[in-house]
Amino acid sequence: MRIALVAHDNKKQEMINFSMAYEPILRKHELFATGTTGQKIMDATGLDIHRFQSGPLGGDQQIGALIAQNKMDLVLFFRDPLTSQAHEPDISALIRLCDVYQIPVATNVASGELFIRAMERGDFNWRNIIKEREGNQS
Numbered sequence: 145m146r147i148a149l150v151a152h153d154n155k156k157q158e159m160i161n162f163s164m165a166y167e168p169i170l171r172k173h174e175l176f177a178t179g180t181t182g183q184k185i186m187d188a189t190g191l192d193i194h195r196f197q198s199g200p201l202g203g204d205q206q207i208g209a210l211i212a213q214n215k216m217d218l219v220l221f222f223r224d225p226l227t228s229q230a231h232e233p234d235i236s237a238l239i240r241l242c243d244v245y246q247i248p249v250a251t252n253v254a255s256g257e258l259f260i261r262a263m264e265r266g267d268f269n270w271r272n273i274i275k276e277r278e279g280n281q282s
């Protein structure tokens with residue numbers, strides 16, 4: 145599965161803790177992240193992550209572009225609901241695209257934990273069926 149990891153500044157420590165706790169699961173997947181989030185996770189774990197631009201510089205939109213191409217299976221986006229973000233339109237656009245394309249998106253660590261365990265259990269294997277079907281059409 146392809147997983148996007150994103151965290152606002154006040155949530156980065158939670159994301160680091162999450163990534164350390166679930167490293168054995170995460171390392172079995174293809175990981176993507178916005179710039180600073182990805183760097184911090186890589187510094188704290190042995191995970192290999194494809195890093196996009198920092199969120200305010202377009203990273204959320206780059207992840208959104210992959211969603212629109214059906215190339216992202218799960219988004220873990222630990223948002224800070226108490227701080228306004230200069231790039232709020234990009235954040236809304238990313239979450240909107242998750243809804244457009246039916247991509248599971250967890251916006252806090254509690255739902256992130258449920259999703260990662262569900263993925264490990266095979267609950268997201270339907271994504272492979274969709275990707276195979278789309279691959280056969282192109």
Ligand SMILES: O=C(CO)COP(=O)(O)O
Pocket residue numbers: 150151152153177178179180181182197198199200203204235
């Ligand atoms: O702002 C972000 C998501 O909206 C996260 O970006 P960074 O990981 O670069 O801090």
